[in-house]
Amino acid sequence: MTIKMLLAATVTLALLGTGVTYAQTPSPAKTTQANKPRTAKSLECSKQADEKALHGKPRKKFMSSCKKA
Numbered sequence: 001m002t003i004k005m006l007l008a009a010t011v012t013l014a015l016l017g018t019g020v021t022y023a024q025t026p027s028p029a030k031t032t033q034a035n036k037p038r039t040a041k042s043l044e045c046s047k048q049a050d051e052k053a054l055h056g057k058p059r060k061k062f063m064s065s066c067k068k069a
Contacts, residue, residue: 041067 045066
């Protein structure tokens with residue numbers, strides 16, 4: 001094996017190893033958000049949104065205004 005081929009193989013393995021490491025790191029925002037308990041008001045507003053069959057942006061807008069009321 002030549003020096004160039006050995007160097008190329010080493011660099012390739014190093015890059016593949018770091019890609020796997022970064023891919024397995026969980027997002028801190030997702031882990032903290034899942035641990036928050038929901039309030040009674042939030043649950044009631046969610047129930048109302050379900051009854052109205054709201055999804056996406058309309059649901060988010062409804063939930064925001066419902067929780068403020």
